Amino acid sequence: MLKVNDNYQKLPGSYLFSTIGKKVAAYTQANPDRKVIRLGIGDVTQPIAPAIIAAMHRAVDEMGKAETFHGYAPDLGYEFLRNAIVENDYRARGCEITADEIFVSDGAKCDSGNIQELFALDNRIAVTDPVYPVYVDSNVMAGRTGTYDEGAGVWSDVIYMPCTMENDFVPAFPKETPDVIYLCFPNNPTGTTITRKQLQTWVDYANKNGALIIYDAAYEAYISEEDVAHSIYECEGARTCAIELRSFSKNAGFTGVRLGFTVVPKELVFEGQPLNAMWARRHGTKYNGAPYIVQRAGEAVYSPEGKAQLKEQVATYMKNAHVIYGGLKEAGYTVFGGINAPYIWLKTPDGMTSWEFFDFLLEKANVVGTPGAGFGPSGEGYFRLTAFGSYENTVEALERIKAL
Amino acid sequence: MLKVNDNYQKLPGSYLFSTIGKKVAAYTQANPDRKVIRLGIGDVTQPIAPAIIAAMHRAVDEMGKAETFHGYAPDLGYEFLRNAIVENDYRARGCEITADEIFVSDGAKCDSGNIQELFALDNRIAVTDPVYPVYVDSNVMAGRTGTYDEGAGVWSDVIYMPCTMENDFVPAFPKETPDVIYLCFPNNPTGTTITRKQLQTWVDYANKNGALIIYDAAYEAYISEEDVAHSIYECEGARTCAIELRSFSKNAGFTGVRLGFTVVPKELVFEGQPLNAMWARRHGTKYNGAPYIVQRAGEAVYSPEGKAQLKEQVATYMKNAHVIYGGLKEAGYTVFGGINAPYIWLKTPDGMTSWEFFDFLLEKANVVGTPGAGFGPSGEGYFRLTAFGSYENTVEALERIKAL
Numbered sequence A, B: 001m002l003k004v005n006d007n008y009q010k011l012p013g014s015y016l017f018s019t020i021g022k023k024v025a026a027y028t029q030a031n032p033d034r035k036v037i038r039l040g041i042g043d044v045t046q047p048i049a050p051a052i053i054a055a056m057h058r059a060v061d062e063m064g065k066a067e068t069f070h071g072y073a074p075d076l077g078y079e080f081l082r083n084a085i086v087e088n089d090y091r092a093r094g095c096e097i098t099a100d101e102i103f104v105s106d107g108a109k110c111d112s113g114n115i116q117e118l119f120a121l122d123n124r125i126a127v128t129d130p131v132y133p134v135y136v137d138s139n140v141m142a143g144r145t146g147t148y149d150e151g152a153g154v155w156s157d158v159i160y161m162p163c164t165m166e167n168d169f170v171p172a173f174p175k176e177t178p179d180v181i182y183l184c185f186p187n188n189p190t191g192t193t194i195t196r197k198q199l200q201t202w203v204d205y206a207n208k209n210g211a212l213i214i215y216d217a218a219y220e221a222y223i224s225e226e227d228v229a230h231s232i233y234e235c236e237g238a239r240t241c242a243i244e245l246r247s248f249s250k251n252a253g254f255t256g257v258r259l260g261f262t263v264v265p266k267e268l269v270f271e272g273q274p275l276n277a278m279w280a281r282r283h284g285t286k287y288n289g290a291p292y293i294v295q296r297a298g299e300a301v302y303s304p305e306g307k308a309q310l311k312e313q314v315a316t317y318m319k320n321a322h323v324i325y326g327g328l329k330e331a332g333y334t335v336f337g338g339i340n341a342p343y344i345w346l347k348t349p350d351g352m353t354s355w356e357f358f359d360f361l362l363e364k365a366n367v368v369g370t371p372g373a374g375f376g377p378s379g380e381g382y383f384r385l386t387a388f389g390s391y392e393n394t395v396e397a398l399e400r401i402k403a404l
Helices: A006-010 A016-030 A050-063 A079-093 A108-118 A133-142 A196-209 A275-286 A292-301 A304-330 A354-365 A391-402 B006-010 B016-030 B050-063 B079-093 B108-118 B133-142 B196-209 B275-286 B292-301 B304-330 B354-365 B391-402
Strands: A102-105 A125-129 A158-162 A180-184 A212-216 A242-247 A260-263 A335-337 A343-347 A382-386 B102-105 B125-129 B158-162 B180-184 B212-216 B242-247 B260-263 B335-337 B343-347 B382-386
Touching: A006 A133, A016 A354, A050 A292, A050 A304, A050 B050, A079 A102, A079 A260, A079 A292, A102 A108, A102 A275, A108 A133, A108 A212, A108 A242, A108 A260, A108 A275, A108 B275, A125 A133, A133 B275, A180 A196, A196 A212, A275 B108, A275 B133, A292 A304, A292 B292, A304 A335, A304 A343, A304 A391, A354 A382, A354 A391, B006 B133, B016 B354, B050 B292, B050 B304, B079 B102, B079 B260, B079 B292, B102 B108, B102 B275, B108 B133, B108 B212, B108 B242, B108 B260, B108 B275, B125 B133, B180 B196, B196 B212, B292 B304, B304 B335, B304 B343, B304 B391, B354 B382, B354 B391
Parallel strands: A125 A158, A125 A180, A180 A212, A212 A242, B125 B158, B125 B180, B180 B212, B212 B242
Antiparallel strands: A102 A260, A242 A260, A335 A343, A343 A382, B102 B260, B242 B260, B335 B343, B343 B382
16 A cells, blocks of 8 residues: 655645745736736746857757767766866866766756755755745655744754844854755845855855755856855865755746756765765666757857857846845835845835735735745745846836835 | 765666666777677667757747747646647547646656655565666665665565566566556566556556556557557556656657656545645656757647657667567577567577676677666566667668677
8 A cells, every 4th residue: 555755744835936826826817907027936038048049959950860869868968068067167266176076957946856865864954044945845855854833934853044134144053063054145035145255164164064065056147246156166175065056047047948057076975975976876867867959058058159148138137136126225125135146135014924015016016026934934024026027027016116 | 964865875886777888888999990789778869850850949949039938837847738648648549637637847767766756665666577777776765675685686675576488578466565566568678568458457456455556658659559558547447546657758759858747647645645736746846847948849749740750750660670579580589579669678598697698799799788687687688679779770780690
């Protein structure tokens, strides 16, 4: 008689963005005449850059001819892509990463959900709070998080590191020592970040305690300040304590193209086991590579034309970020983020809960954002707006908010 | 201090096809003048069909324009693809499956590796022997298989159902009652299959025992006999006991395009938990959808032109299967499969082990196949050749084998 994985029953409600989707669908159905502007989910809106489109057309043509057809991809990804990643994302920044430490995948969401499979079930995980829900939920499904306190919105066996305006969104080392630490900088959802020097203290902390850092750098393309690290490997000692997750979704608009990669340095050895070999084994056993066409698209991201076009694309989103940041300030809100990230994090007004503010904004301004509470208990009283809309919609949304 | 998932250390050696790859690489490096013909790994060689190439070009163009750009896909996959699947793969065969029971993914390997996450760790799994390695290895990684007996090549907590020439490759119901039963028909690696009537007895057995069947139908496009089921849902009662895995890799040559789907009927309820909702939750939390371009490619598989072109593609591979089957017979081998599947399974001659025959064939005929022992203990003494090579190479390989 089949027994199900009962950890699934512990998961409260549905995935955050599904809930938002349903609320918005219900509203638009009831109010078909209203133009709803979505600044909620972190999905991009600009089309794929011309250099990448051209590369995909070429790759599609290759797939249509016997001489240039590509079947199963190499387990870790094509060398042309892994070499481009090493050269541009790491060597150019002085980080020592080699191509056999790069694992190409279909996106950072999958990687951040799957990476916990390498760890024993009795490890304690630590997350910044608020946090991208996948880190916690994937550990819930594995049975690593204990029991859920519905009222407090916390798991008994998860170590939360609050990031709020009180500590400038810089997490403090937790009282209990974690085994796995999830860090995401520039941060989703808060849009804030920490300096290279502050990140170095986390690397030192992890090395001292034998902990592993899962470093999510999905938003590194939006960094504008000099003292912010683009990769954790800019910090000394990170090769012995950190895995880095990267995405092409936000720097190149690949949310519907699907490409990411994970960096697992060979010095990452715990209990005598190299995590690089373990992750390679997982890739070889349970994954079959990103599409050839998509890996060629990824290569084009690093071409001179691709780089120039994407720099412009990122700049366009950051122009939106300035519109949101400035507009909210003008309207009297307390605002964070938006400098090194495409997210703006605001304090909800008048003591509203973040879901109350969600409903308020949807109904009064027809603008969709993301309630901070959906990202963890310390997100309560905050709200996220993203810069991924069109410029026109972003300006209009802010006009509406200012008029409230 | 991070503790690793020590189940990984129980895995013997490396993944089968990595081992073969290394052996072949070593041989070709030592003998650069020899033309090695690969009939080993189940990778296709024919280019993607014109109707599908055209659909991908159109989709690439859409991604390059703001008005037709597609970001994150719906969790379960686009409706246009799920509807085409329902219509062509199920309704046309009289199977009652609805679009919300279809979960589009990046391939059956991922799905067959991931599906076990829905089950408790103390379920007993049963596999036919020999078997596609992913079913067992993914359960090893989860800790569901007990200890490995290197000599016998078996896991203490896995129920093996031998499929050999002695029982016509038809598994018998096991002595111990399993909770999860992995079945793959037409079978990889043996290329044999069972009749619809025989499959019905497995559906009845599963329903009687509260077991779940994971039915891998990746090779259904190669079925040529009337009394073989294309889907397990052709059997009465399958909706309460079976999940079906499907792939576009073999029917449409998508090994490098990456697309598959899983069917999880809503009647699949165990311990009060609907597996459809659990799998939806997993998809929503740990997966972000197959690329838009690839889902459009999948849609084109079901277009009239796509169907006609793929029918021809499958026929070409089956022509190879006949060449291999006939050639081996002629050379005096005992041969199975090749009628409803692109795989030919042969008895190794002169009491050779299957790895001995691998080396023999590589060195004497420069032909790469797959040793049966790599698929499980009952694969010992057998060897797999695939029909996925080019016609010319297949003919040449068989000439060489006949000349041995």
